[in-house]
Amino acid sequence: MTAKPKTTPRVECLAIQDATFAFGSQPVVKNVRADIHAGELVAIVGPNGCGKSTLLRLLVGELSPAQGSIAIDGVALREFRPREMAQRIALVPQQATTAFAYTVREMVLMSRYAAHGAAGGLTGLGFETPADLQLANEAMWLMDVHSLADRPVSSLSGGERQRVTIARALAQQTPVLLLDEPTSALDMYHQLELWAHLRELVQTHRRLVVMVTHDLNVALTQATRALVMDRGAIIADGPPTDVLTPTILQQVYHVNAEHREGVLRFTRMTEHA
Amino acid sequence: MNGTITAKSYARLWLLATLAVAAVFLLCLLCGYDVLLRRVTVGWPAAELLESRMLRLIAAAIVGFALGAAGVTLQALLRNPLADPYVLGISSGASVGVMLWLLFTGPLLAIPAVATSEFLRQLLACGTTIPAVAGAVVSCILVFVLARGRQSNSGEGGGGGGAVDPVTLLLVGVVISAINGALLMLLNNIAPGGVQRSLLNYVMGSINEQALTWWLIGTVILVLAGAYLPVLLGSRALNIGSLSDVESVSLGVNIGRLRTLCFICASIMTAAGIALSGPIGFVGLICPHICRSIWGADHRKLVVTAPLCGAAFLMAADSLVRVAQFSSNGELPVGVITALCGGPFFMVLLKRKGAVG
Numbered sequence: 031m032t033a034k035p036k037t038t039p040r041v042e043c044l045a046i047q048d049a050t051f052a053f054g055s056q057p058v059v060k061n062v063r064a065d066i067h068a069g070e071l072v073a074i075v076g077p078n079g080c081g082k083s084t085l086l087r088l089l090v091g092e093l094s095p096a097q098g099s100i101a102i103d104g105v106a107l108r109e110f111r112p113r114e115m116a117q118r119i120a121l122v123p124q125q126a127t128t129a130f131a132y133t134v135r136e137m138v139l140m141s142r143y144a145a146h147g148a149a150g151g152l153t154g155l156g157f158e159t160p161a162d163l164q165l166a167n168e169a170m171w172l173m174d175v176h177s178l179a180d181r182p183v184s185s186l187s188g189g190e191r192q193r194v195t196i197a198r199a200l201a202q203q204t205p206v207l208l209l210d211e212p213t214s215a216l217d218m219y220h221q222l223e224l225w226a227h228l229r230e231l232v233q234t235h236r237r238l239v240v241m242v243t244h245d246l247n248v249a250l251t252q253a254t255r256a257l258v259m260d261r262g263a264i265i266a267d268g269p270p271t272d273v274l275t276p277t278i279l280q281q282v283y284h285v286n287a288e289h290r291e292g293v294l295r296f297t298r299m300t301e302h303a
Numbered sequence: 304m305n306g307t308i309t310a311k312s313y314a315r316l317w318l319l320a321t322l323a324v325a326a327v328f329l330l331c332l333l334c335g336y337d338v339l340l341r342r343v344t345v346g347w348p349a350a351e352l353l354e355s356r357m358l359r360l361i362a363a364a365i366v367g368f369a370l371g372a373a374g375v376t377l378q379a380l381l382r383n384p385l386a387d388p389y390v391l392g393i394s395s396g397a398s399v400g401v402m403l404w405l406l407f408t409g410p411l412l413a414i415p416a417v418a419t420s421e422f423l424r425q426l427l428a429c430g431t432t433i434p435a436v437a438g439a440v441v442s443c444i445l446v447f448v449l450a451r452g453r454q455s456n457s458g459e460g461g462g463g464g465g466a467v468d469p470v471t472l473l474l475v476g477v478v479i480s481a482i483n484g485a486l487l488m489l490l491n492n493i494a495p496g497g498v499q500r501s502l503l504n505y506v507m508g509s510i511n512e513q514a515l516t517w518w519l520i521g522t523v524i525l526v527l528a529g530a531y532l533p534v535l536l537g538s539r540a541l542n543i544g545s546l547s548d549v550e551s552v553s554l555g556v557n558i559g560r561l562r563t564l565c566f567i568c569a570s571i572m573t574a575a576g577i578a579l580s581g582p583i584g585f586v587g588l589i590c591p592h593i594c595r596s597i598w599g600a601d602h603r604k605l606v607v608t609a610p611l612c613g614a615a616f617l618m619a620a621d622s623l624v625r626v627a628q629f630s631s632n633g634e635l636p637v638g639v640i641t642a643l644c645g646g647p648f649f650m651v652l653l654k655r656k657g658a659v660g
Contacts, residue, residue, distance in 0.1 A: 092552040116555025123553075128546050129382045130600040139307065140543050144555030156539050157308050182600075202554070 039118055041102050041205040042068050044238055048098035049088055058084045060262040061098070066255075068205065068236045071228060073249035073270065075242075076259035077283055082242040083124060085259070086208050089240065090121045102206075116144030120202035122209040126195045131182035134175055134194050138166045141202040169201035172227055174220060188215040196224065207231065209241040213248070225252045246287075246294050250274050258282055308603055316604060320611040324364070327615040331360055331622040358515050362579050363621040363637070364614040365520065366510065367586055369527050369576030370394075371613025374587020375594075375605050376534050376569040379545040380562060381450065383472055384595075385652060387588035388439075388573040391472070392479030394582035396442025397574040398506065399483050400434030401581075402490045409495060428514070429522040435574035436526070442479055443570040447562075449475045508583035508638025510621055515579070523575045530571035531610070533564055538606040541565070545602070583638045585645020586613045592652065617641070 044066045051059040059081045066072050074082050087093045088100060091107045100107050102118055110118070120141070132140075142162040158166075170176040173193040178186060183194055192215045199207060207228075213221045225248075231237040232254070243249055249256050249270055256273040258266040260282045266273045274294065279287040286297045332353070333339075342349045370388060377386040377393075388394045408427045417423045450472050487506060505511075534541070543556045544565075551558040576583070590612040591605055598604040620640040629635050 087549055090549065090553045092549045112552065112557040113555040116553060119553065121549065121553035123547065123549055126546065126550060129384055130379075130545055131595070132542070132600045135307065136542070136599070136601055140546075140554055143539060143543055157310055157313065163307060199553075208553075 038203055039114075039205065040068075041118055041238060043103055044089065044206055044240075045101045045104075046085075046089070046098075047101065049085075049095040049100055050097040051084060051088055051093055051095050053084075058262055059088065059095070062259075062262075062264055063098075064257060064264060064267060066238055066240060068238045069232055070255050071232045071239045071241075071253050072255045072257060073241055073243055073253035074257045074259060075244070075246060075249050075274070080259045081262040082259055083210055086121065086210050086240070086242060089208055090119055091115050113144045116202065116204070118204055119206040119208060120199040120204040122192075122196050122199045122207075122212050124210040124214070126191065128183065131184050133180050133182055134170065134186070134197075135166065135179040137183050137194055138170055138175075138198045138201050139163070141169075141198045142166065144202070165201045165203060166197075169197040172200060172223075173197035174223070189217060189220065192216060193220060200227075204237075206238045207240070209239070211242055211244065213243070213245070221248075228252070246274055246279065246296075250294060251292075308601065313603070313607075316598075316607055320608050324611050324615050324618075327618055328360060328364065331618045332356055334622040335626045355512060358517070358520065359510055359512050359621065359625070360618055361520060362510050362515050363617045365523055365527060366576040366580045366583060367590075367613035367615070367617030368531075368610040369572045369613075370583065370586035370617070371590040372531055372534065372606065372610040373569045373572040373576070374613075375591040375602070375609040376541070376565050376572070377587070378591055379541045379602055380565045380569070381447075381472060382545050382547075384592065385588070385649070386472065387585060387649075388569070389582055389584035389586075390480075390588065390649070391442070391446045391476040392481075392483055393439050393442045393446065393570060393573050394577055394584070395480050395483035395487065397435040397439040397570075397577035398582050399486045399490070400436070400438030400574070401431050401505075401578060402487055402494075403438075404431050404434040406490055406494050425516060425518040428516065428519050432522055432526050432575060432578045435578040436571050437574075438483075439570035439574040439577070440567065442483065443566050443573075445479055446472075446475050447566060449478075505581040507636035508581040508641070509624075509634070509636035510580050519579070523579055527572055527575040530568040530575070534568050534572075535606050537561060537564065538603045541602040541606070542600075581636075581638065583617070584642045585649060586617055586641055588652075589641075589645050589648055590616055592648075620644075 046062050046064045046066075049059055049062045050057065062081075062085060074085065076082055084093065088095055091110070091112075094108060102110070107115065128137075139158050139162060142158055142165065143156075145162070146156055146159070167176065170179060173196050175190060175193050175197055178190060178194075183191060186194065192212065196209070196212055199209070213224060216224065228239050228241075229252070232239055241253075251270075253270050255268065256266070256270040257264050258273055258278060265282065266278050276287040276289070279285065279294070280299070284299055286299055287294055339349050339352060342352060373388045373393075374386070377388060377391065378384050380386075408430070411417050411427065412424070417427070540556045540561050543554045544551050544558055544561045546554075548558055551561075573587075591609040594605050594608040594612050598608055617637065621637045623640060624635045624637050627635075
């Protein structure tokens with residue numbers, strides 16, 4: 031490959047164009063269409079098994095849509111080499127487990143693999159530059175795992191591991207950041223820190239953030255846009271306050287919902303029946 | 304600093320590990336120095352003895368290196384620190400290839416034209432590497448296909464993403480080893496007498512001094528280097544590949560290509576070792592683990608240290624069987640030593656699974 035510009039690539043629009051995907055004969059994502067733009071913090075919500083995580087796997091390029099396509103600024107994902115993809119899109123998976131005892135620093139530094147040496151085949155052996163160390167350190171400070179840097183990831187608690195995984199994605203320095211339930215194990219302090227940082231990424235740096243979450247109040251208060259998925263399809267798309275309405279939530283989750291003082295409260299439907 | 308590698312620290316690691324291996328080599332060469340001394344005092348030339356010892360030590364080093372490298376590669380690839388070419392049946396697959404070759408080329412050696420030609424005999428000996436590689440690759444593919452199962456929605460979000468369950472892995476290894484073991488017995492049964500005799504030692508894994516030539520060693524070194532280099536150069540990607548599939552992709556590793564490359568290379572490395580020695584067990588399990596406890600989990604370090612650790616370990620083990628006369632029944636196969644060390648080690652690892660590191 032020829033010389034690449036050293037600056038981080040920019041992404042203005044992540045376009046999902048009628049993407050469909052099935053595991054075997056079971057369709058999981060059906061005709062999903064959405065254009066996500068830089069400066070948006072999109073929350074994807076929906077019941078278990080509605081295809082949220084599969085959609086993220088499509089967006090990161092691990093799976094390819096059977097029909098339709100996903101494109102970055104008009105270029106289909108499959109046109110990018112793996113490293114080029116990883117320079118643009120980072121993912122925080124739901125759970126990151128490893129059989130080996132990598133230290134926190136080693137784990138976070140893995141994010142810097144894609145940034146260098148896209149010179150064909152002989153690219154695996156490489157050493158981190160001081161700039162890489164700097165980026166990893168900043169990400170570890172941000173996620174408050176700096177003091178754990180030399181501990182093996184396998185010795186950490188669930189929440190600490192989650193912060194390490196988020197730090198790794200942040201250190202990847204991509205214009206697009208995908209997060210799959212990033213706060214499922216985080217305490218309130220670290221949740222608030224993460225939201226503050228994501229908002230800054232979106233507002234100040236015009237990054238593009240997509241997160242899957244089960245916390246509808248988080249979607250309501252933190253996101254700039256919400257996508258509601260049900261059985262593989264997007265059934266509502268828009269500003270969280272317009273989309274996360276009692277009617278839609280009742281239809282999707284089969285729960286009673288009401289807005290009270292800017293917060294959603296839920297009750298079981300049977301209790302009201 | 305812990306967890307980061309610079310060109311300087313990497314070079315230092317290579318130098319240190321190589322020096323350690325060289326030291327072990329010299330020590331092992333002098334094992335049984337009394338025999339050497341006696342020869343010298345009687346006025347016999349010691350050079351011949353030294354040469355045959357060196358040949359054997361170098362062979363042991365190569366086999367250990369190959370198995371250590373194959374072990375660390377397989378472990379990363381299967382995302383499981385219990386993987387080992389012997390346990391998975393890849394070693395025995397290579398042995399089946401070697402046996403087949405011996406069987407079919409045995410009659411050729413009876414032809415006077417072949418028997419008198421040094422070149423042809425060497426060619427036949429060096430040719431073992433080809434069927435060994437074939438047998439190893441077939442076994443390796445079987446292990447992977449059987450152990451991994453099909454793509455599914457499990458581990459949604461890519462959590463598990465292709466980590467092989469240890470129990471499944473071991474079961475697959477048992478099955479493949481059993482089939483290969485049966486094939487070896489079958490081949491032995493139909494083989495002419497000359498081939499038969501050496502089988503028992505071969506199956507246990509031993510370095511046969513008589514069969515070693517510089518030609519064979521040279522061939523094996525070439526094959527081994529060809530398979531080791533891609534893994535060495537890909538060792539940073541190996542770190543990422545040892546996570547889940549979805550993480551590999553999102554961090555920029557072409558996991559499909561890495562997997563294919565590493566499987567082929569690990570098979571070839573195993574086969575290169577097996578061509579010299581027969582299936583010596585557990586080296587690929589013990590050495591990466593020892594290195595991990597010293598240098599941490601980074602595969603850039605492990606791909607350097609585990610093979611060199613394997614070389615040192617096998618040279619020491621082979622010198623032990625050479626010097627120690629356990630009985631009058633001839634030399635003990637070195638595979639007995641490695642299995643006696645590695646078996647219990649393996650059990651401890653299995654027991655500690657979950658805290659493995």
